Amino acid sequence: MQSSNSQAAAPDSFRVRKVAVCGAGVMGAQIAAHCINAGVPVILFDLPDTKEGQTDKNAIVNRAIVQLRKLNPAPLGVPELASLITPANYDDDLGLLADCDLVIEAIAERLDWKRDLYHKLAPALPAHAAIASNTSGLSITSLAEALPETLRARFCGVHFFNPPRYMHLVELIPTAQTGPELLDALETFLVTGLGKGVVRAKDTPNFIGNRIGVFGILSVFVQAAAQGLTYELVDELTGTRLGRAKSGTFRTADVVGLDTLAHVIDTMRDQLPDDPFHTHFVKPAALASLVEQGALGQKSGAGFYRKEGKQILRLDPDTGKYVPADAHIDDAVAAMLAERDPVTRLQALHDSDHPQARFLWAILRDSFHYSAVHLADIADTAAQVDLAMKWGFGHAQGPFEIWQAAGWRRVAGWIQEDIKAGLALSGAPLPDWVTQGPVWDNEGVHTPQGSWNARAQRYEGRNTLAGYRRQIGAPRLVGEADTLVRNIVFENDDACCWTLPAPHPQDVLLLSFKTKMHTLSPGVVASIVQAVDMAEADYRALVIGHPDDPFSAGADLKSLLPIFEQGGAAAIEPVEKAMQDMVMRLRYAQVPVVAALAGMALGGGCELSVHCAARVAHFETYIGLVEAGIGLVPGAGGLTYAARHAAALQAQGAPDAPLLAYLKRFAFNIATAKVSRSALDARDLGYLLPSDPIVMNRYEVLYVATRLAHAMAESGWRPPLPRQFPVAGRDGTATLKVQLVNMLVGGYISDHDFQVASHVAQVLCGGDVDPGSMVDETWMLKLEREAFLTLLAHPKTLERVTSLLKTGKPVRN
Structure with a gap:
């Protein structure tokens, strides 16, 4: 950078x-x-x-x-x-x-x-x-x-x-x-x-990202043809298993546009005549044919793939026809890609004789080779190459990172052997800096002191602009120093409570979760309460958030299901009550609690955040109460928040307007498990307030959150006073149910969806009470628990929850 x-x-x-x-x-x-x-x-x-x-x-x-x-x-x-x-x-x-x-x-x-x-x-x-x-x-x-x-x-x-x-x-x-x-x-x-x-980037043709990335695509064409691999098989091999975008190579090309890809290839061919890899700067025949036909990928409806109904077809380049895409990765190669140790993984791919493994080693070797040969020409440091591939092409690691993690010296030797054997795409030797001097001695281009500048022959640090000091927990490259310094206050298996070093505010406590997808396990719930206690005793504010995404995928259902199976609803009720007590502890904490949101904030994650004193959200925050999708209602204060917030909006807006007009938005968003499309959309849905800051850079969220929390404490912030609020009562429930019946009759929802949505409506409206009745949070939370536990015992809800845990998606029943 x-x-x-x-x-x-x-x-x-x-x-x-x-x-x-x-x-x-x-x-x-x-x-x-x-x-x-x-x-x-x-x-x-x-x-x-x-x-x-x-x-x-x-x-x-x-x-x-x-x-x-x-x-x-x-x-x-x-x-x-x-x-x-x-x-x-x-x-x-x-x-x-x-x-x-x-x-x-x-x-x-x-x-x-x-x-x-x-x-x-x-x-x-x-x-x-x-x-x-x-x-x-x-x-x-x-x-x-x-x-x-x-x-x-x-x-x-x-x-x-x-x-x-x-x-x-x-x-x-x-x-x-x-x-x-x-x-x-x-x-x-x-x-x-x-x-x-x-x-x-330097002012060279296609700069860094497209120069390295499009060369990589050309390498994929060459090596796939050499090993006889189909497009869908290549995409399976070069997708998430390889640490790249889910769409792989050819699906990504369809999304970007085949005319765009062809243009970049032409630019490389025309403007880089002296590139030692120039022989391969030519549009593959299949790509040229598709562009000529106007089959430009997703924007034209066909490219390397074409969708017919629900079926995905791929191009057969030999016949020019589209055929079913049904090739699969060999189990042994899949096991190699699943290996977590980068040294073992690359060794296995390099040593294997399987065509799929040979293909993978070849495209990785080509990317290492090309990046090394051109580093001095296209970028100031190796960091710029790796970051360009991570940020521009969705790679989990850049080429130099993969090379360094797998063993710099050993991989360099393999590349040299392939060049000598004529297996590489060019006979150009690796630059001297690869095999001697500081990079060889340090076994890589990335060190705590910085990344390698091939032209200057030295390691250089990242850009030191003041804006980068706002970034807390931004990912570092393999070999770089970790810039996130955390002063641990307490830590357990589920959570870590910490503070930032000066010059960050020293009176703000931070809490991060350690669970997968930052789910709310019983241990996380207990840690939140402990962090609030500590913040009230020894600090002035608390921030709940993480350097990495997501904020939280919600309650840890995997840990709850065995408890239910052993003890039924009675065994779950204390767990559910603990969740509710936790969000109320946040709402009435004697210090401001700020949620630092990014990525998903679903279910319990949404409920946690709306009960904080404030939220700071990355623009790409996707927040919603999604429990209805698995046959449940929000049970940790989500419906209570919606009912209370609707009453507040009525009081602030048009007190004479019916309360149901404000409740409807929440009712149908919750019943349909709607998730915001952005932080701006979350404001419209009511999960963010107009006063909640929205931050454009993901890695500045914690910085803004800690300073907001500090400023709130400095300004004399006080928690809200508990008070009753009006509910729509049984008349509101009846009105909402009429609309649900119309959706059921129209085939928009299933019978079980109707049952779940009916529970949502009844709780939101305050239960079987007169319209306008005044209730408090204790009343609403009790209704939530009863509805949650009733639905949890329903066989169709159990089907959905079990399916979600097994497949990642709930069944539609």
Whole structure:
């Protein structure tokens, strides 16, 4: 992530307050969408629509904005954000650039088109603005030549990966003239403002991610053909088992777009004639044929795969027809990939004669070989290569990490043997730094002192910009020093209670769970209560959260089921009561408790968080009460929270409006196990409050949470006073049930879904009481427990729970 260790701050005058994105195609529109996600005002430009009869000159942009609402995965946190993007065209609206601090060009990958656009934009740019090209591989220096000399210091490449909301990687590519302070300011904006992982790349064709990643795809084509492997088998081998994206190689290519892949390959072929691997920079015949036919992958409905109904078919390159995708990994090879020790795993793949294992060793060897040969050309350090592959291609580890973890010297020897035997894709020798000097002596490119700079022949640390000091627990590369320093207060098998070193607030206690998926086991529940007790006694605030995802997948059903099987509902009731007592302990703690949310916060995880004094949520937080999906109701205060919150909303909004109007949203979201699509959506669902901060960078969540907790304590925060609240009563239950009957008759829910939803409605409405009756939390929690335990004993609920534990998915019954 570093091109220099400059600690100089960007000028105070440079703030990204408004962004213009030029180009309303797939990438441009989605970059604009993500700026809006982050709360950054954005103007989206494109050509004026001059078709005969067209009265809206912004029609091209407006169509793109409408499309943003429909795309899946959704580029917007909530669809309504689309209306906040300002449409513009180059003929009428260049004056709008005067208020923009950053202009991102994202038009088609044509050097001449981009240069023409720069000529048009340059006179309208304000003196302080930065301009950047979102190119996937064109020369940034060549593009800069189209700008006036006075603008070149404010120009660079900024390459988002697709889709921009979800892909963590952004490559920042300077020219020799780009101002270092500007780069630092842009990196800070990208990291903290948009939540990205930034890698500074050199201005070489395809930069780092696509250079290494697309070479890896070409290697897969070559080696799969050599071993006679089908596309679906390759995807099984190169998916999660190998520590890569679930979609593997060919499914990923379909998602990205085969025309995009072909373009990047062409760029490598045309612009890298002296690359020692150039022989292989050619579009494979199957890829070229698909592109020629317009079969561009997911966006055209067919590519290497095609879906017919529920069946997935794969292309047979020999016949050009689609056939069932039904190949499977050999058990012995699967066992090799399941081996946890990286030394043993790579040894097994290297030594095996099985075609599938030979394929895997070959593609790994090719990636090691290519990355080593080109490290000095494309990146300042090996860290940038590994991070680009992790953040841009979904790899669990980059090529240098895998190599180092498996034994640097031994693997280097294997690579040399294959080069000598003519088995590698090039006869280019490994660079001298691989087999002698500091890297050989330290047995790897990553050390606690930093990562290897092949050109400078030294180890260099990561970027030292102040923004990175906000990151707590960001993953480190194999061999790097762990920067997370935890002062342990107490620790057990289920949880760890700790504090951060200065300069972080010393009066804030943190609690993290150690269970799988951070589920709420009885031990975790007890640890939460213990942490609250300690915070009240010796600290001023408590944060519940983790350096890694998710926040919590909910209650630990695996530990509860045996208790139920042995003692029935009576044995579960004390466990359920302990969960309820825990969330009430959080709600009325005498110190502020802040939940630091990221990833899933489901079921009990949602219930825990809504009872905290505040929440800090990563933008990609998916929160919801999902118990209905397994035939249960929320039993740890979720329904109590919903009923109490609905009453509060009624009191704050329109007291004369029926309470049921506020309850309905919660009722149907809970009954259908709805989960938020983002932290913004969680606000709309009522699981986050408008006052709860949303953080764009995952690794800044704990930083913000600890400071929020400290500030709340400093401000004299006090817990809420217990009070009664009105409920909708039996009339509200009856009204909700009528709507559920309609859903049942219409075939939208099953009989058991109806039973579960009826329990949800009855508890939310306060049970069999008169409308408007005042109840307290004790009353509501008792209703929750009764409904939870009743449903737990139902055979169909047990079927769902058992299926979930065995297969990861509940049956639909």
